[in-house]
Amino acid sequence: MVDLEQYLPILIFLFIAVVLSTAFVFLPMGVSRLTGAHAPDAEKLSEYECGFPAFDDARSQFDVRFYLVAISFLLFDLEASxxxxxxxxxxxxxxxxxxxxVIFLLILAIGLAYEWKMGALDWD
Structure with a gap:
């Protein structure tokens, strides 16, 4: 026969975890409603994708620098990891x-310098 008192600390831990996770989800939403931070307008509710507002056709061309900045972010994020x-x-x-x-960091520094020199980090 299993003694159920052994499971009491686990149940207390699970209860505290559920209460804290619920508080971390719903408390900020409630505070933003009470403090007036929740003020939707047309600008906030508009679609925003790929670094610029949506326009006519989904197949139209746009600047590739957004992807270069995103790839650079991923590279330096991996560097930190x-x-x-x-x-x-x-x-x-x-x-x-x-x-x-040091060799790894030098290769990344050379890549960053090249990207900077080519103007990929200049945003209009």
Whole structure:
């Protein structure tokens, strides 16, 4: 026979988790309604996709720089995710790991400089 008292801490933990997650979802919505931050207008309710407002035809051409900025963001986001484990394990990897990361950062810096020089980061 299983003693149900063993499950009491788990049930308390689950209850607290449900209460906190519900509060984190609904409390900000309630506060924004009470403080007047919820004020929809035509500008807020308009569609907004791909870095510019929607227009005539879905097949019309638009500037590709939006994608270049998005890809750059992803690259530097991945760089940050590679830097943390590298920094934590640097005592294990030693000079080999340090040199590999410096080469990686130099390649990214050269790519950023090239992108900057070509004007991909200039937004009109």
């Amino acid at each position: 590679f830097l943390f484990p590298w920094a934590v394990s640097l005592d294990i990897t030693g000079w080999t790991g340090w040199i590999a990361m």
